[in-house]
Amino acid sequence: MDNGSLAWYIAATALVLFMTPGVAFFYGGLVKAKSVVSMMMMSFGAMGLIAVLWILYGFNMQTADWWPGVLGNPFSDFGLTTMANTPETASVNLTAVSYGATFAIITVALVSGAIADRAKFGSWMIFAFLFATIDYFAVAGWVWNTNGWIFNLGTTLFGKDAGVEVIDYAGGTAVHINAGAAALALALVLGKRVGFKKGITKPHNVPLVLLGAAILWFGWFGFNAGASAFFVSPEGTSSANGAILAGIGAVGSPTGLIVINTLGATAAAVLGWIIVEKLKDGKATSVGAASGAVAGLVAITPSCANLDPGWALLLGLIAGGVCAIAIELKWKLGFDDSLDVVGVHLVGGIIGTLYLGFFATGTGLFLGGGWDQLILQAIAAATVLVFSFVVAFVVGFAIEKTIGFRIKNEDEIAGVDTTVHGEEGYALAE
Template identity: 50%
Template sequence: MDTGDTAWIMVSTALVMLMTPGLALFYGGMVRAKSVINMMMMCFGALGVVSILWILWGYSIAYGESIGGLLGNPGDFFGMSGMMAAESGNIPTLVDVGFQGMFAVITVALIAGSIADRANFWTWLVFAGIWMTVVYSPVAHWVWGDGGWIDDLGAVDFAGGTAVHINAGAAGLALALVLGRRRDFGKGSHRPHNLPLVMIGAGLLWFGWFGFNGGSAYAADAAAGLAILNTIGATAAALLAWIIVEKARDGHATSLGAASGVVAGLVAITPAAGAVNPVGSIVIGLLAGVICSLTVSLKFRLRYDDSLDVVAVHLVGGLVGTVAIGFLATADAPDGVNGLIFGGGVDLLWRQVVSVLAVMAYSFVLTYIIGAILQKTIGFRIDGDHEVVGIDKVHHGESSYEIGPEDIPDDVMARVENEASAPAPTARKTTTAAGKSPGRTVGSSEGEASPATG
């Protein structure tokens, strides 16, 4: 066991955990004011449900002894039995459990953005537990588990392009189809209610992503350093690419576009952080910024209501980064394999494509089935009138901003209302020697300019 590496993974665990509250701010700022509490509660609810189930059986399904390359044995580490002193390579196994548990949490929370404004909170919690168990954990085993079939195939996914982002993006699309479009989709105002929150959330996500990608090296070494540098390069490039596209297309570079570009770049470099060199990371970021920004409008053309663009940013961004490895990977990077551009031919590329298609299909189909069953049984979509009034007040009994007179003492409020209803005093008219009223001049007691000066 290496204490330095252990300390780094523990810090990385804290960084990845912070990403979920960061996502709550990012998503919360993007919805309307009447849905902020619900959106944040969906993220925090995932943090509660998934963390517990991960300890009980999620980690076992993802990292237990492989059953046919499809999932780990759920009983191997059930409830962390016999794990108190276990070690995984250079760190205690329990540290790895915590680190990977935060990956499971953020993956589930990402899906929430696709169904904002219209999902029953309690059904969402049930969905989160089921989805983590039957979708996320098996896919994590495919990609990272000992004996997982994607790992054995030789596909590269350094920190979660398939297991996290394509997985969540495909699930988001499926749930958006199950729940249907919002009542005013395509015609009402769906502008973000608080862009500063969006920017703060994006900043926290970028900060936490250094643990997400850097920690996936599982050591405080050069591989972690490269992953962090690639995370910087790709994200900066995607930010610039997104706002350049906005400027060319719409005439403005927006804060929402900058924040979305940040997340698109983070998503795209996630699978490739240990496979490409720093220049390759910039190329991946540029591709993600352009392609993801252009993909956002597809939901209006195809008429699916992905509320916060989980499909455009996470599914498409994950596709860009994972497939780009097949072209830009270099054997000089920690993953040690060449892509097409560096003389590796198409051998890695086809493996990347197979992993992408498999995860996307599995996640979409299973999520659609889970969502449809929940909708038919306990109900997933809220009542239409509740959607109009606002899910925060109806389902949580709260509102995000209390700006009314509720806290003003009755006697004070009565005096203010009486003053407001009293007739205004009549101004006394003065005249000059010529019998005319003088005009107001600059610097008068009213502090207003004369009519002549405006």
């Protein structure tokens, strides 16, 4: 890798890491004032914990070479000692590890929005530890590692000559469907907030929501386009143990296409959301515009390198409109997903993943391909959804029944910030 590509790769790593504070701001503004510290701490807690786990053993687990196609040996290079002491490749490989860590961090942080206002911080950290270890580290290997079973699903089902594989450039399955399904599971485990009904709370700080959305949109260019400069050897390996990290599988990735699609789909999703909001509620809101931007970013994540710009615009418009409707599901179905992680990330991730089955350049059903691409996308999405839901539900249920996951009702009413953290988001002078 030349110095310019390495510099961009380091910058992209910083951009994606910055997205998690963006999530903290976005979520923090949406909750009530007495929960903002708790909400933001769950994101910052994930940054601290998941980065450490990834360096110690998470990266090793996503190589999918210990249990072929499924899991890597967590102790194969514990703490990355061997990698760090291989001078000829250490710089590039360790940067790749760092880039992959940022994906793991934000995936876990996204889940926290479903349990706003009512979760114990210590229990959340235990959940984050177990969910990352059991779920994310494995799923990342399924999707992005050359050994992973999802990575090779097209060859397995249709043979090499079919020329079709699962497309998930930057995380429609591994990040968004994964986080959204886990969010649904935790919402069911923790139950409804006190006084759960439509309009239970309003965002306490709309500018904070907009700031968070802006940071996410800014960082997402690193999320989607960050891997496009990464060099992969002719053998298809990117490190000493053969791991391919988030999105690193494509040499000569169409960087310009990725950037314009990330911009266009997101912009179209803003319009899609606020149009539906205007038709449905009579007003287009700033929170709706911010939420639409996030929905568009989610949907374009798996498909940013495999759609023509016009189809990316259509995807954004669909994702924004559908997600604006999907967030109403919690009221109809009775699960309390506090900040609409299910409606935005799970639904948006499914839309973006399946859309490729129809409109992926050259392989989509409507663009020269057959049903193969759609079948592959559906299998990948469904498998990750079910696996994530089951893991999160079992882990969350076990925590709730042992040390407890949810705070007491009286503490929820008093405010989770003071009862759990002993702090207030806004200390006003008397």
